[in-house]
Amino acid sequence: MKLPFFNRQRYIVLQATTPIEYVNTYTPIALGKHSNPSFPKIGKTTRGLKTCYGHVASLKRSATVLSPCDFEVKADANGWWYDWPGSDEIKVASHDEDPQFSSKHMYITKLTLPWALTCNKPDTMFVGCSHILNDTEMRIPSGVLSYKRIRVCNIFNYITKRETTYSIPFKKPLWSIYPLTDLPFHVESEYNPSRYRDLMDSSKTLPTFKNSEIHLNKS
Numbered sequence: 001m002k003l004p005f006f007n008r009q010r011y012i013v014l015q016a017t018t019p020i021e022y023v024n025t026y027t028p029i030a031l032g033k034h035s036n037p038s039f040p041k042i043g044k045t046t047r048g049l050k051t052c053y054g055h056v057a058s059l060k061r062s063a064t065v066l067s068p069c070d071f072e073v074k075a076d077a078n079g080w081w082y083d084w085p086g087s088d089e090i091k092v093a094s095h096d097e098d099p100q101f102s103s104k105h106m107y108i109t110k111l112t113l114p115w116a117l118t119c120n121k122p123d124t125m126f127v128g129c130s131h132i133l134n135d136t137e138m139r140i141p142s143g144v145l146s147y148k149r150i151r152v153c154n155i156f157n158y159i160t161k162r163e164t165t166y167s168i169p170f171k172k173p174l175w176s177i178y179p180l181t182d183l184p185f186h187v188e189s190e191y192n193p194s195r196y197r198d199l200m201d202s203s204k205t206l207p208t209f210k211n212s213e214i215h216l217n218k219s
Contacts, residue, residue, distance in 0.1 A: 011186045012179045013120040014063055016153075019193040020114050023089070027066040027171055028189035029115060029153075032059035055132060058176065063187045064131060065153065065175040067168050068113060073138070076163045080107045089114060095156070106139070106158040115153035116199035122148040125180045128155075131173040137166040140175060151203045 016029040049055050068090065072083040082092050095101070095108040102108075119126075129142035139158040155175050168174075179185050 009120075010183070011120070012124055012181050012183045013186045013188060014126075014147075014177065014179070015118045015120070016063075016187065016189045017116045017118075017192050017196045017199060018114050018189070019191075019196040020068070020089070021191045023068045023114055024189055024191035027068045029063050029065055029117075029177075029187060030189060031185065031187050032062045032064045032176065058132065058178075061178060061185055063177040063185075064173050065113065065115075065155070065177065067170060067172040067174050070168065070170045072165060072167050073157070073159060074165045075107060075159045075161065077161060080109065080159045082109075103158070103161075105161055107161060109157050109159060111155045111157060113153040113155065114196075116151040116196050116203070117147045117153055118151055118199065119147050119179075121181075127178045127180060129176055129178075131176045133173045134175070136168055136172065137164070138168070138174070144180075145177070149203065151199045 014029075018024050069085050071085070071090065074081050074083065082090075084090060091112040093110045093112070095110055098108065124146075126145040126147070127142060128145050130138070130140035134140070139160075141156050141158065143156075
């Protein structure tokens with residue numbers, strides 16, 4: 001649901017655009033409260049995650065990114081790989097060769113989901129972190145994000161350097177995105193291939209840091 005124009009300036013609006021229709025239909029990026037699974041009914045005096053303040057509050061203040069497909073993650077001492085049902089849902093890249101951040105114990109991989117993200121207030125910063133309901137073996141580091149120029153939806157995953165195999169089910173909550181603001185938060189998802197391509201073209205930059213500033217150069 002889109003906010004009326006006259007209300008949009010009172011909100012932080014995160015807009016997610018995908019070129020894949022079924023991804024928007026079945027796994028849209030949405031406020032946490034709209035992608036919260038059903039919990040077993042509990043008695044009035046029983047406490048659990050459903051009534052936990054931290055969980056309830058986060059549902060109103062974060063966007064949830066769901067897995068757009070089933071996939072498997074595999075690794076051994078010689079390397080890692082992902083098994084997908086198709087080729088368009090998720091792209092993966094290795095960051096093992098980063099000279100400034102290497103690990104003896106983990107393979108460093110980056111998943112790019114088929115979403116382009118923008119914000120109605122471009123200077124808004126966000127925090128991305130593993131979703132509270134992501135109880136898989138994925139190890140997702142947190143970080144501060146800006147969608148002012150870089151619109152891709154990247155999720156890093158650390159994979160242990162030993163023999164391991166685990167599965168990620170379709171629609172599994174993977175990642176939460178929290179805006180660093182006191183304004184109310186709203187999320188909109190859309191299927192729009194042409195807009196997605198335009199946003200991706202405008203995001204083809206290579207960020208580098210100097211002191212505390214980010215510098216963007218055309219690739």
